[in-house]
Amino acid sequence: MSDIKMVxxxxxxxxxxxxAGTTILxxxxxxxxxxxxxxxxxxINEIGACRVCVVEVKGARTLVASCVFPVxxxxxxxxxxxxxxNARKTTLELMLSDHKKDCLSCxxxxxxxxxxxxxxxxxxxxxxxxxxxKNEPADVTDYLVRDNAKxxxxxxxxxxxxxxxxxxxxxxxxxxxxxxxxxxxEESLAASPCxxxxxxxxxxxxxxxxxxSEIDNVKKAIADPEKIVVVASxxxxxxxxxxxxxxxxxxxxxxxMFTALRRLGFDKIFDVNFGADMTIIEESHxxxxxxxxxxxxxxITSCSPGWVRYMEFYYPDLIPHFSTCxxxxxxxxxxxxxxxxxxxxxxxxxIYVVSVMPCTAKKAEKLRDNEQENxxxxxxxxxxxxxxxxFIKEKGLMFNELPDGTIDNPLGEFTGAGVIFGASGGVMExxxxxxxxxxxxxxxxxxxxxxxxxxxxxxxxxxxxxDLNVKVAVAxxxxxxxxxxxxxxxxxxxxxxxxxxxxxxxxxxxxxxxxLDAYTRRNVDYKSLRANALYSEDAKLKLRKSHDNxxxxxxxxxxxxxxxxxxxxxxxxxxxxxxxxx
Amino acid sequence: MAKTSGVPFQGxxxxxxxxxxxxxxxxxxxxxxxxALQEAQAIYGYLPKEVQIIIAEVMGVSLEEVYxxxxxYAQFTIVPKGKYKIGVCLGTACYVKGSGEVLAEVEKVLGIxxxxxxxxxxxxxxATRCIGCCGLAPVMTVNDDVYGxxxxxxxxxxxxxxx
Numbered sequence: 001m002s003d004i005k006m007v008x009x010x011x012x013x014x015x016x017x018x019x020a021g022t023t024i025l026x027x028x029x030x031x032x033x034x035x036x037x038x039x040x041x042x043x044i045n046e047i048g049a050c051r052v053c054v055v056e057v058k059g060a061r062t063l064v065a066s067c068v069f070p071v072x073x074x075x076x077x078x079x080x081x082x083x084x085x086n087a088r089k090t091t092l093e094l095m096l097s098d099h100k101k102d103c104l105s106c107x108x109x110x111x112x113x114x115x116x117x118x119x120x121x122x123x124x125x126x127x128x129x130x131x132x133x134k135n136e137p138a139d140v141t142d143y144l145v146r147d148n149a150k151x152x153x154x155x156x157x158x159x160x161x162x163x164x165x166x167x168x169x170x171x172x173x174x175x176x177x178x179x180x181x182x183x184x185x186e187e188s189l190a191a192s193p194c195x196x197x198x199x200x201x202x203x204x205x206x207x208x209x210x211x212x213s214e215i216d217n218v219k220k221a222i223a224d225p226e227k228i229v230v231v232a233s234x235x236x237x238x239x240x241x242x243x244x245x246x247x248x249x250x251x252x253x254x255x256x257m258f259t260a261l262r263r264l265g266f267d268k269i270f271d272v273n274f275g276a277d278m279t280i281i282e283e284s285h286x287x288x289x290x291x292x293x294x295x296x297x298x299x300i301t302s303c304s305p306g307w308v309r310y311m312e313f314y315y316p317d318l319i320p321h322f323s324t325c326x327x328x329x330x331x332x333x334x335x336x337x338x339x340x341x342x343x344x345x346x347x348x349x350x351i352y353v354v355s356v357m358p359c360t361a362k363k364a365e366k367l368r369d370n371e372q373e374n375x376x377x378x379x380x381x382x383x384x385x386x387x388x389x390x391f392i393k394e395k396g397l398m399f400n401e402l403p404d405g406t407i408d409n410p411l412g413e414f415t416g417a418g419v420i421f422g423a424s425g426g427v428m429e430x431x432x433x434x435x436x437x438x439x440x441x442x443x444x445x446x447x448x449x450x451x452x453x454x455x456x457x458x459x460x461x462x463x464x465x466x467d468l469n470v471k472v473a474v475a476x477x478x479x480x481x482x483x484x485x486x487x488x489x490x491x492x493x494x495x496x497x498x499x500x501x502x503x504x505x506x507x508x509x510x511x512x513x514x515x516l517d518a519y520t521r522r523n524v525d526y527k528s529l530r531a532n533a534l535y536s537e538d539a540k541l542k543l544r545k546s547h548d549n550x551x552x553x554x555x556x557x558x559x560x561x562x563x564x565x566x567x568x569x570x571x572x573x574x575x576x577x578x579x580x581x582x
Numbered sequence: 583m584a585k586t587s588g589v590p591f592q593g594x595x596x597x598x599x600x601x602x603x604x605x606x607x608x609x610x611x612x613x614x615x616x617x618a619l620q621e622a623q624a625i626y627g628y629l630p631k632e633v634q635i636i637i638a639e640v641m642g643v644s645l646e647e648v649y650x651x652x653x654x655y656a657q658f659t660i661v662p663k664g665k666y667k668i669g670v671c672l673g674t675a676c677y678v679k680g681s682g683e684v685l686a687e688v689e690k691v692l693g694i695x696x697x698x699x700x701x702x703x704x705x706x707x708x709a710t711r712c713i714g715c716c717g718l719a720p721v722m723t724v725n726d727d728v729y730g731x732x733x734x735x736x737x738x739x740x741x742x743x744x745x
Contacts, residue, residue: 171647173646184634186584188584191584582635
């Protein structure tokens with residue numbers, strides 16, 4: 001018998017019984033009524049600001065915001081009266097009166113919550129004409145574009161930046177008609193300590209935020225007969241790309257993606273999963289070295305560029321804890337332009353490396369110092385999962401009809417360890433599979449390190465690595481990363497190895513992934529569904545340990561020499577810098 | 583577009599020491615940001631970026647959070663005031679008597695807009711609410727000097743006295 005107090009009320013004449021403290025919005029959902037919302041994000045942005053969710057409560061003087069209004073005993077709610085309809089419609093029309101309505105050419109056309117609601121409510125977009133408040137040009141950075149002319153001030157981006165990622169570089173500035181969402185002093189995001197994670201894009205209901213597109217650069221390279229254009233996709237992309245083509249969340253569309261990439265005109269299709277396996281070989285070696293020979297512990301993973309930026313801005317004192325390994329994207333690019341180029345007698349000058357990423361921070365990562373070999377950038381262009389979908393549609397490819405394709409060798413070979421990199425805990429698990437076998441010299445009976453899987457913000461476990469007890473922590477989302485960083489700073493972290501991914505849930509929920517509307521985000525466990533797509537691929541693969549990747553080992557045997565050796569360091573490792581916040 | 587005054591920051595060590603002392607008292611007080619900003623403005627006369635950064639770091643909030651509050655309240659300014667603070671009243675009485683034209687003339691003569699400061703930090707202009715001497719409308723003030731029943735034509739002469 002639970003001791004939760006139940007409250008009885010009527011919604012649209014239907015009896016409802018829900019736990020005390022439930023909001024009207026949530027209570028209505030239990031009986032199949034969807035109240036529209038715009039600013040609301042459960043537990044993150046409950047501010048009742050947009051007034052789109054208003055309902056009538058018997059006895060109340062005004063309409064109330066159902067997203068924040070708790071139910072009470074005997075309450076009578078009407079969600080669909082003419083009064084409610086008119087109020088919502090007028091509110092939407094007022095938003096539209098100060099909104100740049102270039103819907104036809106908007107990045108978010110047909111994927112815009114404001115557009116969808118305006119359509120549902122039969123709004124007249126030009127009912128109110130008058131001054132417009134936001135006439136500044138869009139803020140364009142290397143990774144993201146913010147166009148305040150399309151901002152409806154719902155503050156969902158502010159909430160995610162503040163409460164989920166805790167970097168709080170954007171907020172509402174000024175007041176009244178002049179209110180605008182921007183960084184301090186209304187400067188460009190590029191001048192702020194923004195980590196480039198792109199989570200703000202994923203929660204934006206309109207087209208006010210999107211990635212800085214690089215499709216045109218890629219097209220130009222493909223059209224250039226001099227260029228050999230090589231593409232490689234990150235693990236998380238295949239777990240979400242299908243959503244853009246109507247597949248259920250969590251469908252792995254790897255085979256169709258390979259075919260699509262080939263038909264788009266890429267000369268070679270390699271895979272960042274290969275780079276992930278490579279990362280594991282270097283990183284687990286680095287870990288074992290630090291564990292056995294004495295090095296700075298805990299060691300922290302460095303695959304997530306949003307996390308790397310965060311550490312450089314906010315915890316530069318922890319730089320020695322970072323693995324010096326480049327990320328899988330950069331390792332893949334670096335090896336394409338060195339190992340693969342040399343092997344095939346191609347001048348790296350003519351190679352154009354494109355990576356497809358679930359991430360906006362990757363666009364910034366490719367521009368970092370120490371991420372180029374022989375003067376050529378490891379990676380030339382980064383497309384997000386969304387951009388790839390757009391590119392595929394634009395080229396008239398019927399994605400759903402495509403046959404499954406294959407990948408090219410040798411830099412397209414990968415193991416299950418590389419695949420799971422896309423989910424929180426995946427890098428840790430992949431590293432443990434290799435580290436344990438390397439240290440003990442024995443084959444693991446069980447490859448699943450399930451304790452580090454799942455969507456918990458912080459996961460901990462202790463594993464036996466040979467004679468050593470290795471305590472590990474896995475954190476995802478910067479709010480959780482901050483907790484771990486503070487523990488290290490205070491000397492209270494007794495871990496030896498830590499995996500951190502910038503985005504909640506890991507790369508599967510990166511800032512470059514397909515947009516899901518707020519309703520889906522709060523009612524579907526989309527992160528787990530996408531992660532499961534990767535774990536099931538891993539489970540099906542014959543090779544599931546990075547050191548079983550023959551192509552990776554061949555790179556060492558024929559080119560790099562020793563794992564963690566001089567040449568490996570030159571090509572596969574990087575440096576970090578303390579960055580000034582302001 | 584970035585909002586800054588364009589005037590180089592000239593805060594002294596003594597001012598910073600004063601500020602840090604005040605902030606130490608307010609650091610752990612709930613809702614301490616507002617009084618912190620008021621104290622800082624009392625010390626510096628305005629709230630430039632350099633001062634807001636100190637406040638953000640000591641109070642443990644982001645610079646954007648500080649700026650969000652500063653830009654919300656009319657009592658805070660990120661623009662320093664000039665040696666001669668000009669106020670042109672845009673209250674109802676002054677406005678109907680033509681203070682709009684007076685303000686436009688001041689802006690024209692000095693080459694800056696209301697809320698700004700000249701690059702030599704000599705003059706700053708504020709458009710004010712009613713200052714309580716409607717009988718003299720339209721009214722303009724320069725520091726403590728009050729000029730009443732003026733027209734746009736008088737502006738150049740008044741400003742010349744301070745040059």
